[in-house]
Amino acid sequence: MSTATEHQNLDARVPDGPIDQKWTRCKNEMKLVSPNNKRKYDIIVVGTGLAGASAAASLGELGYNVKAFCYQDSPRRAHSIAAQGGINAAKNYPNDGDSVWRLFYDTVKGGDFRARESNVYRLAEVSGNIIDQCVAQGVPFAREYGGTLANRTFGGAQVSRTFYCRGQTGQQLLLGAYSALMRQVAAGKVELFPRREMLDLVVVEGNARGIVCRNMVTGEIETHAAHAVLLCTGGYGNAYYLSTNAKGCNVTAAWRCHKRGAYFANPCYTQIHPTCIPVKGAYQSKLTLMSESLRNDGRVWVPKDVNDSRPPSEIPEEDRDYYLERRYPAFGNMVPRDVASRAAKERCDAGFGVGETGLAVYLDFKLAIAEQGRDAIEAKYGNLFHMYKKITDEDPYQVPMRIYPAVHYAMGGLWVDYHLESTVPGLFVLGEANFSDHGANRLGASALMQGLADGYFVAPYTVGHHLASRSLSSVTTAHPKFKEIAVEARNRIERLLSVNGNRTTDDIHRQLGQIMWDNCGMARNAQGLAAAIEQIRNLRDEFWQNVKILGTGEELNQSLEHAGRLADFLEFGELLAQDALHREESCGGHFREEHQTEDNEARRDDEHFCYAAAWEFQGDDTDEKLHKEPLRFNEVELTTRSYK
Amino acid sequence: MTNPAKKRLSLHLRIWRQSRTDEAGEFRDYQLQDISPDMSFLEMLDILNQQLIEQGEAPVAFDHDCREGICGTCGMMINGQAHGPDHETTTCQLHMRHFNDGDTIIIEPWRARAFPVLRDLIVNRSAFDRIIQAGGYVSIKTGQAPEGNANLIPQQHQEGSLDAAACIGCGACVAACKNASAMLFTAAKVSHFVQLPQGAPERTKRVLAMINQHDEEGFGACTNTSECEAACPAAVSVSHIARLNREYLKAMLTATD
Amino acid sequence: MNWLMNALSSSVGRKFVMALTGLFLCLFLVIHLAGNLLLYVGPETYGNYAHALHEQKAFLLLSQVLLYSAFLLHIFLAFRLTASNVTARFVSYRKKASKRDDRVVASVVAPEAWMFRSGAIVLLFLIVHLTDFKFEFGWGEVLAGQTPYGKAGVILRDFGRAIIYALGSVALGVHVSHGLASAFQSLGVSHPKYNGCVKWSSVAFGWIVAVGFASFPVIWALTAAPPSQTQPATHAQPASQVQPDAPHTHALPI
Known part of the structure; x- marks a missing residue:
């Protein structure tokens, strides 16, 4: 397929000056809304995860009128809650030499030099404030015996900078943001709209001025007007059907905004997490992550002989291939996520995979238990072992775990400038939904940091600047544009319901997931990607001709909800493949088989691809237009990652 | 089984x-x-x-x-x-x-x-949100926070607090209780905050307001059958309800407004 | 005092009142049972105890006022709480099963599931008990001129009464076996170090109350003669109020 490629400079509005002065300077130069005027402004926040809840609460505290929307029954259920490991911050409490600069550097390097330097630096800069804020909210972070905050180490860093609450850090941080949000709801500054699905963005006179959403209980199509819209709707991992995302996670809000003018950046950067519980059968609905920390003590292996069908306990040491230790002697089992995932795939593709499906490798704790004792391992990983046993009915103390990579996180997202504003003025995008901070690969414990940085410490300033610096006319939901888009949304629902074919949404979604996983998964090539685009288009046609949705639009209808989301995944999936096809290099989570070294390592092409690819929607049957934001690295040197 | x-x-x-x-x-x-x-x-x-x-x-x-x-x-x-x-x-x-x-x-x-x-097996649990709105928070604005280590918190208190904060708000406690009481849910939040110095300034107001909201929502009273604890997926213990009761007693006798 | 009434009328406040009145009533049970055990010592000791008790007029009045208030509050709140608890469920389950795996008995017969019903049985028993011993209603001339000891003998040897008293005592035991520990929990007295002990003591107390009080109707009904005449009374503890030469009255201990 042909892609219209154009070189156009996107203005990222990055302030001049030394990198450690940029954010201060930006804040100093931004226009302010006076306290008395803040109550004259309405702000819509879509999504109530870490980014959304923190932004809505902070904006409410400032005095704006905020409306917060989420598809869940309560803001507390957003999928940020599932993050296990922790949150990074450059506090340097352990006195091991950490600094804002080091956190910045690790994040840029971990992202394989595909993130915007200035954004990442700001992220590192405000990371300490996040910890302070969360502690003040009553987040019970792990403590040392002396009562000070504790830290642990995490992948991709040589310092201890990860703050945590057992294996439930995301939950505790979200409950902190949620409680701040609830406080504003009680104060009347935030109005809550749970069980609402955002269906479209309303752009009036070039500015984002409201949304159209569906009340998922009554089916009513609602319109809401505001002076700014904040999209905090998470990632698109469910395009692959099976992922570690929650079942409800979707790309609809972001995709609808994309179709209204917001550029979509780097959709091909998806993170495949190496340690997930493998797929059991065709009925599988969801994949469960086992924390990366398991690789600290677990050894990854497969049998040396393709035909070895013995149970793992009967396979002697000499017949085992500890392939990570063999290929990467320096880092061994602790190589980064993308490297570990690809290595597992390589072994399984070569036929060495284990388990019923052959799509799994062993993660073995035998040596660790022998050396450290069962109690020590239980103290470290007891809850994870318990969870594994609950799901698989196998005891990892006795038999090695079986693991396989799974889709986990979306580094790509809507393109935003330094203000986190998209190409639609007044539309801000926060957290996983934007593309800005993780480049082509995200380090562990950085997603929570980014969501809260955006919501607590960036958006409250930059949204104010938007309100103060632009003259926004008075727009209410009576404006014809709202009526027009609400009718479009209703018609779309009617169209979905009127297909009345033979295939369920689950069935079609699974097929889309298989196409995505096979062709846009851990390793991609031009031929497969081109084929995927073709297959997705066909499946999209099949969907609109043959999907079966029972019931009406005027009731609680979960099939209809799923169908709407799936329809957007079927459009978005093509863009993901297209982006992957155009990026003729391997970097981070994007591995092109054509671009690898002799020993199968990723080969980046900084000369031609050191840019963020921002795609512009041109119409339903027209190719998307590519805009390139060049990435300039003034502070760090572009190097090749090596873990040998 | x-x-x-x-x-x-x-x-x-x-x-x-x-x-x-x-x-x-x-x-x-x-x-x-x-x-x-x-x-x-x-x-x-x-x-x-x-x-x-x-x-x-x-x-x-x-x-x-x-x-x-x-x-x-x-x-x-x-x-x-x-x-x-x-x-x-x-x-x-x-x-x-x-x-x-x-x-x-x-x-x-x-x-x-x-x-x-709402439909089939789906129920509306927004009553839980309203209980939290009544006082399940620390009144701190973004940007007001002191240094994270300004307050030392004994590990035991932090761990005890996390035991309570582990509540996932699913509503199993209400479902399992013969009185449809949400006391375990409410107690988990009260107990989470009361074990931390950050929760201290509002402890009196919080417990009174949250119980008041709990009752207004139409949940029943706790009769100490411990069925909630047995059903709780997050292993939240009824000892948090005892702590809530203590807090309430103290608040009842000392609240000045 | 509005604040107090408001606080006490909440779901937690009501439980405080239930717990405090319940604990007070448990204290009464201890005294009552100790007094009754003097029946096993013999007519004279028991009579002396009864007489001594009735000499303390001010104390008796005060304790009766307290006792009846506690009873009434406890009963009133039991109805109020139960009514609101039943409303809180609204629609009952087709099937309901316990998830507690520390149960000794099935959940349907567990004391905590029966608090209202066991309480109601106790209330009925209490009415019978008061009409018999306090008001001597329905006994005609049979009880006239009897010593307290003799009166107890007459009533307890009535077969119907014996069954009512035995069942009432068991219901009371079941009630307090959960009630005592529950009162501690309601008042916030809970600590992992002592919770086991409180629970165990509560069950033990339930057994003592049930066996202790039920022993009188059972033994009286089974034996033609009162047990004190068939066994030596050396094991009974002396009560401080006992005054050996006090004349018998027809009044009974509370």
């Missing part, structure tokens, strides 16, 4: 069907064949729903999201037990190996006046 033979299961399901809040519901019976014991309970319901859609019958509506036991969205009464027979488990983490071939499984929504049924 565990099905040792890994035999595929035939099941008889008796499920509560109700199309909307203001309409009467009823139990309907369904047969399912060839269910793998490795399936999760919700995957079993997914299969049922595929079959129902193919037959032209409305699929069973049930709440679910993360399917890894942390978001608290899923929840149903399974043979009279909140989240089914397994302990410290949400419905999404319950697996079919806990059932036997030929079993009849009765599936009902959480039943409480404060949790009206």
Whole structure:
């Protein structure tokens, strides 16, 4: 397929000056809304995860009128809650030499030099404030015996900078943001709209001025007007059907905004997490992550002989291939996520995979238990072992775990400038939904940091600047544009319901997931990607001709909800493949088989691809237009990652 | 309870069907064949729903999201037990190996006046949000926070606080309680904050306001049967209810407004 | 005092009142049982105890006022709480099963599931008990001129009464076996170090109350003669109020 490629400079509005002065300077130069005027402004926040809840609460505290929307029954259920490991911050409490600069550097390097330097630096800069804020909210972070905050180490860093609450850090941080949000709801500054699905963005006179959403209980199509819209709707991992995302996670809000003018950046950067519980059968609905920390003590292996069908306990040491230790002697089992995932795939593709499906490798704790004792391992990983046993009915103390990579996180997202504003003025995008901070690969414990940085410490300033610096006319939901888009949304629902074919949404979604996983998964090539685009288009046609949705639009209808989301995944999936096809290099989570070294390592092409690819929607049957934001690295040197 | 033979299961399901809040519901019976014991309970319901859609019958509506036991969205009464027979488990983490071939499984929504049924097995739990709104927070604005280590917190207090904060807000405590009391939920939040210095300034106001809201929502009173604790997927202990009671007693006697 | 009434009328406040009145009533049970055990010592000791008690007029009045208030509050709140608890469920389950795995008995017969019903049985028993011993209603001339000891003998040897008293005592035991520990929990007295002890003591107290009080109707009904005449009374503890030469009255201990 042909892609219209154009070189156009996107203005990222990055302030001049030394990198450690940029954010201060930006804040100093931004226009302010006076306290008395803040109550004259309405702000819509879509999504109530870490980014959304923190932004809505902070904006409410400032005095704006905020409306917060989420598809869940309560803001507390957003999928940020599932993050296990922790949150990074450059506090340097352990006195091991950490600094804002080091956190910045690790994040840029971990992202394989595909993130915007200035954004990442700001992220590192405000990371300490996040910890302070969360502690003040009553987040019970792990403590040392002396009562000070504790830290642990995490992948991709040589310092201890990860703050945590057992294996439930995301939950505790979200409950902190949620409680701040609830406080504003009680104060009347935030109005809550749970069980609402955002269906479209309303752009009036070039500015984002409201949304159209569906009340998922009554089916009513609602319109809401505001002076700014904040999209905090998470990632698109469910395009692959099976992922570690929650079942409800979707790309609809972001995709609808994309179709209204917001550029979509780097959709091909998806993170495949190496340690997930493998797929059991065709009925599988969801994949469960086992924390990366398991690789600290677990050894990854497969049998040396393709035909070895013995149970793992009967396979002697000499017949085992500890392939990570063999290929990467320096880092061994602790190589980064993308490297570990690809290595597992390589072994399984070569036929060495284990388990019923052959799509799994062993993660073995035998040596660790022998050396450290069962109690020590239980103290470290007891809850994870318990969870594994609950799901698989196998005891990892006795038999090695079986693991396989799974889709986990979306580094790509809507393109935003330094203000986190998209190409639609007044539309801000926060957290996983934007593309800005993780480049082509995200380090562990950085997603929570980014969501809260955006919501607590960036958006409250930059949204104010938007309100103060632009003259926004008075727009209410009576404006014809709202009526027009609400009718479009209703018609779309009617169209979905009127297909009345033979295939369920689950069935079609699974097929889309298989196409995505096979062709846009851990390793991609031009031929497969081109084929995927073709297959997705066909499946999209099949969907609109043959999907079966029972019931009406005027009731609680979960099939209809799923169908709407799936329809957007079927459009978005093509863009993901297209982006992957155009990026003729391997970097981070994007591995092109054509671009690898002799020993199968990723080969980046900084000369031609050191840019963020921002795609512009041109119409339903027209190719998307590519805009390139060049990435300039003034502070760090572009190097090749090596873990040998 | 565990099905040792890994035999595929035939099941008889008796499920509560109700199309909307203001309409009467009823139990309907369904047969399912060839269910793998490795399936999760919700995957079993997914299969049922595929079959129902193919037959032209409305699929069973049930709440679910993360399917890894942390978001608290899923929840149903399974043979009279909140989240089914397994302990410290949400419905999404319950697996079919806990059932036997030929079993009849009765599936009902959480039943409480404060949790009206929206459809089939989905209930409205926004009463929980309102209890939190009444005082389940620390009044601190973004940007006001002191240095994280400004307050030293003994590890024991932090751990005790986290034990309470582990609550996922699923509503199993209400469902399992013979009085449909939300005391464990409310106590978990009160106990979370009261064990931390950050929660101290508002402890009096918080406990009075949250209990007041709890009662206004129409939840029952606690009669110390400990059924909530047994049903809780996050292992929140009834000792937090005792702490809530202490806090309430203190607040009742000392509140000045 | 509005604040107090408001606080006490909440779901937690009501439980405080239930717990405090319950604990007070448990204290009364201890005294009452100790007094009754003097029946096993013999007519004279028991009579002396009864007489001594009735000499303390001010104390008796005060304790009766307190006792009746506690009873009434406890009963009133039991109805209020139960009514609101039943409303809170609204629609009952088709099937309900316990998830507690520390149960000794099935959940349907567990004391905590029966608090209202066991309480109601106790209330009925209490009415019978008061009409018999306090008001001597329905006994005609049979009880006239009897010593307290003799009166107890007459009433307890009535077969119907014996059954009512035995069942009432068991219901009371069941009630307090959960009630005592529950009162501690309601008042916030809970600590992992002592919770086991409190629970165990509560069950033990339930057994003592049930067996202790039920022993009188059972033994009286089974034996033609009062047990004190068939066994030596050396094991009974002396009560401080006992005054050996006090004349018998027809009044009974509370």
